[in-house]
Amino acid sequence: MKTPAILIVFVFGSLLVLSTLDFPPWGDPAAPASVHVSPHYIEQAMAETSVPNIVTAVLADYRGYDTLFETIVIFTAGVACLFLLRIFRRIEPESRMYRHIPTGITLRITKPVSPPLETAEFERIDLMWVPYDLVVKTACRLIVPFSQLFALYVIAHGHHSPGGGFQGGVILGASIILYAISNNMRASLVRFNEKLAVLLCGLGVLIYAGTGAAAILLGANYLDYGALSEILGADAIAARSFGILMVEIGVGITVMAVMVHLYYSLASAGRHDEGL
Amino acid sequence: MNALLTLIVSRANYWMTIALMMVGLYAMIARKNLVKKIIGMNILQTAVILFFISIGAKKDATIPIVRHGAGIHNHAVQAADYINPLPHVLMLTAIVVAVSTLGVALALAIRIFQQYQTLEEDEILAQLQDKAPGKE
Numbered sequence: 001m002k003t004p005a006i007l008i009v010f011v012f013g014s015l016l017v018l019s020t021l022d023f024p025p026w027g028d029p030a031a032p033a034s035v036h037v038s039p040h041y042i043e044q045a046m047a048e049t050s051v052p053n054i055v056t057a058v059l060a061d062y063r064g065y066d067t068l069f070e071t072i073v074i075f076t077a078g079v080a081c082l083f084l085l086r087i088f089r090r091i092e093p094e095s096r097m098y099r100h101i102p103t104g105i106t107l108r109i110t111k112p113v114s115p116p117l118e119t120a121e122f123e124r125i126d127l128m129w130v131p132y133d134l135v136v137k138t139a140c141r142l143i144v145p146f147s148q149l150f151a152l153y154v155i156a157h158g159h160h161s162p163g164g165g166f167q168g169g170v171i172l173g174a175s176i177i178l179y180a181i182s183n184n185m186r187a188s189l190v191r192f193n194e195k196l197a198v199l200l201c202g203l204g205v206l207i208y209a210g211t212g213a214a215a216i217l218l219g220a221n222y223l224d225y226g227a228l229s230e231i232l233g234a235d236a237i238a239a240r241s242f243g244i245l246m247v248e249i250g251v252g253i254t255v256m257a258v259m260v261h262l263y264y265s266l267a268s269a270g271r272h273d274e275g276l
Numbered sequence: 277m278n279a280l281l282t283l284i285v286s287r288a289n290y291w292m293t294i295a296l297m298m299v300g301l302y303a304m305i306a307r308k309n310l311v312k313k314i315i316g317m318n319i320l321q322t323a324v325i326l327f328f329i330s331i332g333a334k335k336d337a338t339i340p341i342v343r344h345g346a347g348i349h350n351h352a353v354q355a356a357d358y359i360n361p362l363p364h365v366l367m368l369t370a371i372v373v374a375v376s377t378l379g380v381a382l383a384l385a386i387r388i389f390q391q392y393q394t395l396e397e398d399e400i401l402a403q404l405q406d407k408a409p410g411k412e
Contacts, residue, residue, distance in 0.1 A: 005306035013298040017291060025286030027335040029356050036333060038362050039355035046342045046353065054340040054361040055368065063365060070369040077376030084383040161341065166372045255372055262379035269386050 001075045006112075049240040051159045059164065060244040064223040071251050078201045078258035085270030097123045104132060126184050126274040140182030147175040155252045159241060165248035167273055169255025177263045185268060194199050194272050197261040204254025227232075289330040297323035308397045310388065315382045321374045325367045332363035340364065 024031035041058050051057040059067050095110045101123055148171075155168030180188035212223040220227030225243025226236040234242065268275035300323060303316025340361035342353055385395060394401050 001308075002306050005302055006307060009298045009302045012301065013294055016294045016297075020287050020290040020294070021283075023287065023290055026289045026330060027333045028286075029329070029334045029337070032302050032361070033331045033336075034355075034360045038360045041338065041361055042342075042355045042358045043353045046344070052342040052344040054342065054358065055364045058361050058365045059368065067369060070373055073373050074376045077380050078374075080380050081383045084380070084387055139396075160344070162339070164368070166368055170372065170375075258376060262376070266379060266386065269390070 027078065048237065049244065050237045051241050051244060053159055053161065053164075055162075056158050056164050056244060056248070060247045061223075061225065061240060064212070064247070067247070067251065068223070069210065071205055071208055071254050075201050075205050075254055076257050078198070078261050081262055081265045082198065085265045086272070087270045090273075091271075093127055095127070097125045097127055099125050099132060099177055124186065126186070128274070136182050140178055144175050144179050144182075147171060147178070151175065151252075151256075155248055156245075159245065165251030166255055168248075169252035170259060172256040173259030173263075176260050180263065181265075185264065186273065189264070189272070192260060194261070194264060197257045197264065200253050200257035201261060204250045204252070204257065207250030207253065208247050211243055211250070215243075282315065289333075293323045293327040293330065296326065299323075310385050310395045311382075313397075314378065317381070318374065318378060321370075325370060325374075328363040328367045328370075330341065332360035334359045354404070 024033075028034075034250070041054055045053060045054045045057040045062075049057045049061050051061075072109060094191070095108050098107045098109065099105070100107065101121055106125070108123075151168045151171035153168075154163035154171060155165055157170070158164035176188065176192050211225070211228075214231070215224045215227045216222055218227035218230055225240045225247075227239070228243050229236045229239035231241050232242055264272055264275075297320055300316045300318070300320030303319065304313050307316065334356065337357055337359045340358045342358070379383055388400065390394055392403055394400060394403075
């Protein structure tokens with residue numbers, strides 16, 4: 001198996017290297033990729049959309065359909081993961097683990113007590129016992145709010161600096177995953193539960209598609225944000241900028257929710273109770 | 277000699293991405309473990325992303341954000357001053373989609389493990405062949 005694989009890879013790689021001899025040199029301003037549509041984007045984006053970050057303008061406006069369907073791909077991935085892994089039948093484990101918070105002693109209760117032991121002194125912990133680590137918990141408690149603030153900045157400031165819905169959404173999702181890793185998944189599910197994650201997956205796509213549909217209702221083409229000027233009371237070019245912001249918020253919500261949902265599903269193998 | 281050096285410098289980016297792509301392709305072909313195959317797929321995706329980004333580069337150009345703000349007057353924007361934004365847009369979405377597809381691939385791997393108690397391709401195939409005659 002190994003020798004043919006090396007042979008295939010080597011032949012394929014040599015063919016690709018051979019083909020690069022016809023490619024434009026690295027950094028050539030006259031490369032075919034840089035002379036077709038991109039000069040129009042670079043020179044006109046500021047005048048047409050009033051968004052200085054050309055990447056954002058192209059992403060959400062010139063190539064709005066592409067980004068809409070990329071968002072739907074991400075949404076579909078989240079839904080696919082749900083249907084592949086989710087176990088709806090709740091199987092109560094035979095034993096439960098509790099930590100006595102003041103002393104740090106761990107208890108295992110084999111017969112389920114009813115009502116479950118949930119007081120201020122006892123904290124339920126995972127069966128795959130993770131040792132209590134004050135350093136990790138405290139450090140992550142400091143990091144999480146600032147990374148969330150930074151994520152909102154990245155989404156909201158995507159017009160003027162590198163950033164946007166995809167990047168900000170991933171940072172926002174990562175902050176929630178960090179919380180789930182540093183504490184445990186049960187604590188994270190209390191604050192950001194599965195239902196909310198799935199609802200937000202759909203809500204982001206709805207915001208994106210709804211912004212496009214609003215343009216239709218105002219008598220323009222789908223995703224033609226210039227028409228939103230009638231609602232927003234701004235001129236058509238500023239309205240494009242606002243439309244892009246709304247779309248980026250929708251993308252950010254979907255990306256954040258899908259990242260969190262993928263983490264919950266994969267880490268708990270679909271049980272959504274405990275894991276990692 | 278000088279011509280060869282020029283050739284190497286002007287094509288080095290493509291060759292590095294091709295090397296990375298071949299690493300990923302080799303992992304996908306030769307490895308029997310499904311998780312290693314998924315890792316190989318991700319390395320291949322990263323190679324494609326780097327390839328696109330390197331296409332967008334222009335010599336003596338800056339990031340594709342038009343200079344703006346207080347004190348900067350509206351001047352004519354020259355396309356040669358900014359790198360090509362299009363590959364960045366395409367790869368921006370591709371990175372997040374790659375993460376999502378990675379999630380679905382890992383979900384499939386988890387399901388396969390639940391079914392067969394193994395992630396080795398040959399062991400799964402052996403189990404499938406054991407089962408097939410018994411059913412008929």
